[in-house]
Amino acid sequence: MWFSYRRKLSHGLVCAKKVSFPALVNALQLIWSFFRSRLLKRPLISGFPWAISIEPSGLCNLQCPECPVGAGVLTRKGGMMDLQLFRKIVSDSGRQLAHINLFFQGEPMLNNHIARMISYAQANGIYTSMSTNGHHLNETRCMELIGAGLTRIIISLDGITCESYSTYRKGGNLNKVQNSIRTIVATRKKLGSITPFVTVQFLVFKHNEHEIPELIEWCRSEGVDKLELKTAQFNEFGQGLVQPPTNSAYSRYTLQPDGSLTIKGTMRNHCSRQWGTAVVAWDGRVAPCCYDKDLEFSPGDASKESIKAIWRNRNMDQFRHKVLNNRASIEMCRNCTEGRNILF
Numbered sequence: 001m002w003f004s005y006r007r008k009l010s011h012g013l014v015c016a017k018k019v020s021f022p023a024l025v026n027a028l029q030l031i032w033s034f035f036r037s038r039l040l041k042r043p044l045i046s047g048f049p050w051a052i053s054i055e056p057s058g059l060c061n062l063q064c065p066e067c068p069v070g071a072g073v074l075t076r077k078g079g080m081m082d083l084q085l086f087r088k089i090v091s092d093s094g095r096q097l098a099h100i101n102l103f104f105q106g107e108p109m110l111n112n113h114i115a116r117m118i119s120y121a122q123a124n125g126i127y128t129s130m131s132t133n134g135h136h137l138n139e140t141r142c143m144e145l146i147g148a149g150l151t152r153i154i155i156s157l158d159g160i161t162c163e164s165y166s167t168y169r170k171g172g173n174l175n176k177v178q179n180s181i182r183t184i185v186a187t188r189k190k191l192g193s194i195t196p197f198v199t200v201q202f203l204v205f206k207h208n209e210h211e212i213p214e215l216i217e218w219c220r221s222e223g224v225d226k227l228e229l230k231t232a233q234f235n236e237f238g239q240g241l242v243q244p245p246t247n248s249a250y251s252r253y254t255l256q257p258d259g260s261l262t263i264k265g266t267m268r269n270h271c272s273r274q275w276g277t278a279v280v281a282w283d284g285r286v287a288p289c290c291y292d293k294d295l296e297f298s299p300g301d302a303s304k305e306s307i308k309a310i311w312r313n314r315n316m317d318q319f320r321h322k323v324l325n326n327r328a329s330i331e332m333c334r335n336c337t338e339g340r341n342i343l344f
Contacts (some may be wrong), residue, residue, distance in 0.1 A: 001216070007225045011197050014151060018127040019098055026050055026096035027276075029329040034275035041269075043320035048096045048308050049278040054102035055291055056081050056111035056283040062133055063336040065241040066234060068293050069105045070170065073237045075294050081282040083113040085303055087120055089280055092306040103154075104279055105293055108327040115144040122149035129154065131201070133172065137180035154228070157200050160215050164208040168178040168242050178222075185223040186256060199226040204208055204250035206243040208313065233335065234261060252337050265340030269327045272344045274320050278307060286310050288319045291332045317332035 002008040002304045019027075029047035037044045058078035064070035069078065083256050090097065100121050102108045109132050111117075121128045129152040130145075136153075137145075145153065159165030159175055166175040185198055200219050202212070212229065219227045231252040234244065244261065253261035271289070279287040284303030285295050292298070297319050300310035310316060338344075 002226050003220050003224060007197065010194055010240060011152075013017050013195075014195065015127060018125060018151075020095055020125060022095040022183060023050060027098070027333045030276050034270075034272055037320070037324060038270050043274075043317045043322050043324065045275065045320075047315075049276065050096060051099035051101065051277045052087065052089065052307070053101040053104050053277065053279045053344055054081065054117075055106060055280065056086075056102055056108040056114055057106040057284045058104075059110055059214065060105075060133070061109040061110065062107070064168055065170065066168070066238040067105075068235070068237070071237045074105070074243040076281070076342060077284050080111050081113075081117075081284075081344065083116055083120075085284055086117045088321070089284075089302050089307060090124055090126070090232065092119055092308060094308070095105060097126055098266075099127045099129070101120065102128060104281060104287075104290060106282070107133055107136070108340045109141070110176070115141075115148040118145065118148035118150045119294050120215075127151045130196075130339070131156070133169065134177035134180040135172065137184055139183055139187055142184045143191065145184075145196065146188055146191055146193050147214060152199060153184060153196040155184075155202050157181070158203045158205070158217070159208045160211045160218060164211060167204060167207050175268070181224065182222055197225045198223075198249055199228055201228045203230050204247075205232060207251060208247050210245055213224075232338075235335070263340075265337070267328055267333065268339050268342075269324050270344075271323050271327065271333070271336075271339035273338055274316070274323055278311065280307075288316065289336075289338075291322040291336050293332075296332070297330075298318045301322055310340055 027050050033044050057080050061067045062070055066320040068074045095227040108114055108130055118128050128150055134155040155295040158168050162174045202215055231250060244253055256262055261343055273289040279290050280302050284301050285298045286300050286302055287295050288297050299313055299315035
C-alpha cells in the first residue's frame, strides 16, 4: 500500500523515464516470444533480459531460519562482487536493460562498492532497486545511496516489537532498523531528492500477523512511501522456528490435514521469468531465476561470457524446454508461486 498518491505518481513518472525506446521494443519482443514458446512447446527467444537481479554480496550479518544464507545451507561459497564485473554485466546487457535489482542472496550493503554500482547503473539510465535488512544505513551511507541515484530501497521490518522482530531476524536489532528507516527518509528530505522511494517489507508469519495495523500506522507516521505485506517461503531447513499466518490471505500455502503445506494454485508448464529476467551471483555465475539459490541450473558465467550469449545458449534453452514440457520435474519450481495462472 502506498501512503501518498503524490509519491505513487512520482514513482510512476520515474519508472516511465527509465523505459527507453530500445527497452520498450525489447520488452514487447520478450512478451511475444514467451507466448509463442508456450504455444509451440519449445523455447523461442526474441530480445534480451529487461531486468537483472545482481548479487552484490553473498554474505549476510543475520541468521534468518528460512533463508538459505542465514541458515547456512547453501553449498556455494559467499563473497563480494567486484565493481569491474558489475560494470561488465551492465555494459554487456545493452540499452535493452531497464531495471537492476541489487539483491539475490546476502546483504547488499556489506559490499563497499554498492554506491558506485548504483551510480554506474544510473549513468546508463537504469532503474535501480535494493533490498536490505537495514542494519547498515547510517547517515553517511544514506547520503552515498541518495547521491548515487538509487531509485528504490526496500527495508525488511518483520516485526514492530523486539520480541516478534527477533523471532525471524536472528541477530537483528529492531531499534537499529527503525532508526535506519527514519535516517533514509530524513536524509532524502535534507538533500531535496525525490529518490529513493522507501518501501518497508513485512514478511507475515503467525507470530507477527496481529501487528499489521500498528505497523501501518508506524510507517505512515515515519514518512515511509509504501508498505509491502509479503508471503513467506517455507523450506525444510527452517526447522519450524516460524509458522505460516492463520490468515490465508497472507500465506502462499494451504495447510493440509496432516499438517503439511501445499502451495496455492496449479503448477503450469510455463514461467515468464526465463523469458524476461536474469539472475547473476556475486562471482558472475548466472541462474535461470531467483529460486535457483545454489546455482544448480547455472547456464553460464557472466565474468567469462556476455549476458546476451548466456541468455541464448544451449543450457538456458534446455532449462526453458523443461519448464515448457515438464516443470513439475524441477524441484525448486514446486515451491514457487510463479507460473500458476493462465497468463503468466
